[in-house]
Amino acid sequence: xxxxxxIITLIVACGALAQAQQKDTKDLKPRTVSxxxxxxxxxxxxxxxxxxxxxxxxxxxxxxxxxxxxxxRDILVILKSYGIxxxxxxxxxxxxxxxxxxxxxxxxxxxxxxAGTNEFSVLFKAKLMEKVGDFMDKAVSAGATSFGGLVxxxxxxxxxxxxxxxxxxxxxRTRATVLTKELGASLGSVLSISESVPAxxxxxxxxxxxxxxxxxxxxxxxxxxxxxxxxxxxxxxx
Numbered sequence: 001x002x003x004x005x006x007i008i009t010l011i012v013a014c015g016a017l018a019q020a021q022q023k024d025t026k027d028l029k030p031r032t033v034s035x036x037x038x039x040x041x042x043x044x045x046x047x048x049x050x051x052x053x054x055x056x057x058x059x060x061x062x063x064x065x066x067x068x069x070x071x072x073r074d075i076l077v078i079l080k081s082y083g084i085x086x087x088x089x090x091x092x093x094x095x096x097x098x099x100x101x102x103x104x105x106x107x108x109x110x111x112x113x114x115a116g117t118n119e120f121s122v123l124f125k126a127k128l129m130e131k132v133g134d135f136m137d138k139a140v141s142a143g144a145t146s147f148g149g150l151v152x153x154x155x156x157x158x159x160x161x162x163x164x165x166x167x168x169x170x171x172x173r174t175r176a177t178v179l180t181k182e183l184g185a186s187l188g189s190v191l192s193i194s195e196s197v198p199a200x201x202x203x204x205x206x207x208x209x210x211x212x213x214x215x216x217x218x219x220x221x222x223x224x225x226x227x228x229x230x231x232x233x234x235x236x237x238x
Contacts, residue, residue: 037172
């Protein structure tokens with residue numbers, strides 16, 4: 001009986017040791033190297049997006065909006081004269097709000113009028129990009145009160161983003177290879193990947209108010225469009 005008990009004790013002990021070894025193996029984190037790859041693609045933009053805003057004031061909400069709508073229609077006529085397609089004109093904001101007189105010591109402040117706003121974006125494609133400066137000049141005369149930032153774009157944006165990501169991925173592997181070689185390690189499999197492609201921002205920003213702020217067509221230069229991408233990659237070390 002003592003012999004049988006000893007055998008059982010040894011079996012239990014071996015099982016416990018095996019479980020402990022398995023737990024230690026699971027808790028052991030693999031050796032890794034983390035790198036960030038950078039990719040960049042340069043191209044000439046073939047389209048530009050412009051935000052146009054019309055602000056008006058009236059004694060009533062309907063009067064303010066009527067004025068805003070009338071001026072907006074006049075601006076749209078100008079766009080049509082250039083051959084801008086309807087699908088490339090998009091309304092982004094239409095609003096009307098009371099104008100309060102805070103100078104009087106009255107609570108609540110009295111309403112002395114209403115402000116109307118129409119805001120829309122226009123996409124100028126290909127050769128129509130050359131008309132942006134001329135359009136801004138004419139739009140101010142027609143009632144536009146401010147312009148948002150010009151955003152230069154490429155009609156091949158998605159394709160160029162993929163090219164930039166491919167360069168970023170290759171750069172990440174190259175960086176990891178250099179690090180492991182210099183530090184006496186070997187590069188293993190990829191454990192995780194994350195990517196980022198920032199949206200293109202305004203390359204030219206202008207805010208202007210009232211018609212007399214622009215007497216000649218504003219110069220608009222497209223320059224070169226840069227598309228950047230980054231990849232964060234974690235490699236296992238052998």
